[in-house]
Amino acid sequence: MAYATLADLRGRLDWEPDEDELRIAAGALEDASALAAAYGRDWPADRAPQLVRTLVLKAAARYMSNPSGYTQSRAGDETLAWSDLGHDAGTVFFTHEEKRLLEGLAGTRPGLVSVVVSSWDSTIRPGVGGLVPVDYDGARFPMFSSDRGPW
Known part of the structure; x- marks a missing residue:
């Protein structure tokens, strides 16, 4: 070949x-x-x-x-x-x-890349931050920041 x-x-x-x-x-x-x-x-x-x-x-x-x-x-x-x-x-x-x-x-040239790291099944909304699952019934916990109050 x-x-x-x-x-x-x-x-x-x-x-x-x-x-x-x-x-x-x-x-x-x-x-x-x-x-x-x-x-x-x-x-x-x-x-x-x-x-x-x-x-x-x-x-x-x-x-x-x-x-x-x-x-x-x-x-x-x-x-x-x-x-x-x-x-x-x-x-x-x-x-x-x-x-x-x-x-x-x-397309195999080595280099640096940036990737988003998040929890499994998390949702990221603009201005709110990430919500991560905390139990099996679907309850979610704010991972970064919340629109309900600063941490």
Whole structure:
């Protein structure tokens, strides 16, 4: 279940991949799609948002362009350097901003919310406050304030 096709990915590469690279590209698309579902949600492939497809292609193309995760290379002295990506170096990955975009698309971005807390079966009336049940016959007790007098 990939959110993008090999043909889409080939359009983003600046070279024509050979058969072995196409095999690796198919795996990269699968990995990027699985990560997109993990960071976002498991969208049906035919109804995923366009931005999900774009992010999957971006991550797969980034991997195909630099599968070892090098950040520096010198031809004369054979110098190679890896980035500080840690365990992400040489793998398909999403950047921090791409993860936030996926969370936003899925509606799973963490944050603070405010909720009304009230007693079970209570009634809140403007200007009166909350009334809470005090026994099984339906008698109610003012929880916050009362229009009958201040407390």
